[in-house]
Amino acid sequence: MSDRSTLILLYDGTFEGLLTAVFDSYSYTPPPQSIDTAELYQPQLGCRYKEVETNEQKAKRVIAGVRRELGTLGYRKIWQAFLHADGDKATVIYRYIRLGMKEGERVHRMLTHPTVMAIDKLCALTGREGSFLTEFIRFSELEGHIYYAEISPEHFALPLIMPHFAARMNTHPFMIHDTTNGVAGIYDKTGWYLVSTEGMTVPALSDNEVEYRRLWKGFYDAIAIKERINPNLRRQLMPKKYWRHMTEMQPEFVRDPTLPRAATAPNSEMVATEKPLWLL
């Protein structure tokens, strides 16, 4: 008697593993309902679980199929969605690939289809975090003229931001340390690559660094127009979760009161407590 209970495939958490699972899903009828990570899945009643063995050849064939049917855009979507931290991303990508194989190019126009909306949402969230990080990352100069930045992203953002910085900061080596995932992106003037940060020690700050941080904080405080102070607007445009690693949002650089003030500079304290003078 054939077993008709719900089938769920388990993969090892890698991109190749997921693509192998997608390949294998075509050998089952009815097709598996979803894909979960082998390490973290919660067994449920009435479901069969089958672990998938990662196979690079199968993964390559799926990529070729996606490129053929959905173009570079489709491949970019599944790659970017996979950077998301959510456990359900595997199922979303799996359903999108199966829909794409069936519908082809048309799937790029089905903007209100729930599967397409789900993967677009994952891409939007990872892309958004990548954009925020390119803007809000702050480097510090370390001894030896190396620049170092720390980030605590929700998703795996390093592959999105490393090309951007490797291009524009190509004159000096730098490192971006992802504390959430324990990985660092390193650029050594020839190219960039990712390393694990286990057992890594960070050299001390260079002599100039504190001075430049102070200068930046001074500029940041001076540039605000006090009649227009609007902490809500600032928080909307610059989410608080990025403030942790931003030089200008650190409280330790409080103004030295003995330095002469410029004529219309607002207090640092006004920033936190004062309501906007106009009420909307």
Place this chain on the structure above:
Amino acid sequence: MELLTKLEILADSAKYDVACTSSGSDRAAVHGMLGATCLPGLCHSFAADGRCISLLKVLQTNVCVYDCQYCVNRRSNDLPRASFTPEELAELTMEFYRRNYIEGLFLSSGVNKSPDYATEQMCRTLELLRFQHGFNGYIHAKTIPGCSPELVDKLGRLSDRLSVNIELPSEQSLNRLAPNKKKAAILRPMGAIRDGIAQSKQELAVYRHAKPFSPAGQSTQMIIGATPDTDFQIMRLSESLYKTYRLKRVFFSAYIPVGNAALLPANQPPPLLREHRLYQTDWLLRFYGFSVNEILDEEHPSLDPLLDPKCQWALRNLDTFPVEVNRAPRELLLRVPGIGVKSAGRILTARRAGKLDFEDLKKLGVVMKRAVYFITCNGKMRRGVQFTPDYIYRSLTADTRLRPDRLPDDPTVQQLSWFDARALPPVREEVAQCRIGQL
């Protein structure tokens, strides 16, 4: 004077210049040079007033011999004065850029001896940046009215964007408040920049390595609320500036009293709502295919503070509506309140895959709270919506935070020209009569 003090003084003096975007230039990184530009621009931080910080916005010097009444740096104002040497400003820019604090430099200057002298100092800073330090990031330079054409050309070859501030919306206000800046002296360099950009584009079409002139275009800035000019006059001037000088953007800056200027209004809050409505109208001109005469004219010279300009236009032109979203062309979709440029594009894409209904439109990101009064899906308006001016106006203004009793005390906000909602609070009987069609 310590560098930190200089920086605070000169940033403080530059902060009223709002034209600080890093957009419009798409220059890829060059190996061996520091930096690149990003076409949409990047906002590296946001100041306490909510405005984006993308460039190091400073003056070369805030010593000025002019006495423009609206300006914090005018000769008669008593404040600390400072100057950067070109060397220290170039090095500061490079160090800030390496730390990802900024996209580039926004450089303006007070007129410390003459326009030519001030511009020459700025050119020295920019030359050090580009040639000695190898800087490939974004530079926005202000052109000082009255400086010579050769210096404007030099400035344009070194920077990504140039701008000249119009400052005041009419010639008589300019004569009264900034007698040193003549209208001709402001418009002449704008014309020169326009011609330089056009010529440089032709050169680049023929020879790939020609030196570009101000590749991100030109912009300007106007102060709002310092003079009695109406919204109609301001937008009409903006429209003609876009047409005549091919500007990328016109910026509006809400007037903020600085010091005791005798000729200017004092003790009034900055007209931020008015500035916001003007920016909304500016967007309609640039991206939605509107012209100023459709929104404002001699009989209606002011923008409605309760409604955005697109809703204002829609209520006056209800014969254009309702629009069928499954059939309408792009230009007509853009005219619907609640449908923006992105949503219009998504509607056009999605309707090739199947007919759209109201639920689909919501998923696509259309603002249904406004759009639902102006569209049909498959021939029908949404249930419960009445297509009458009264009903639509009351629905659009019903749950905004801008109720008549909560409008900011802004003396430059004019009387509402279409419905004076202060005189006509909605009465229950009247609303009921609306619903059954008796009003």
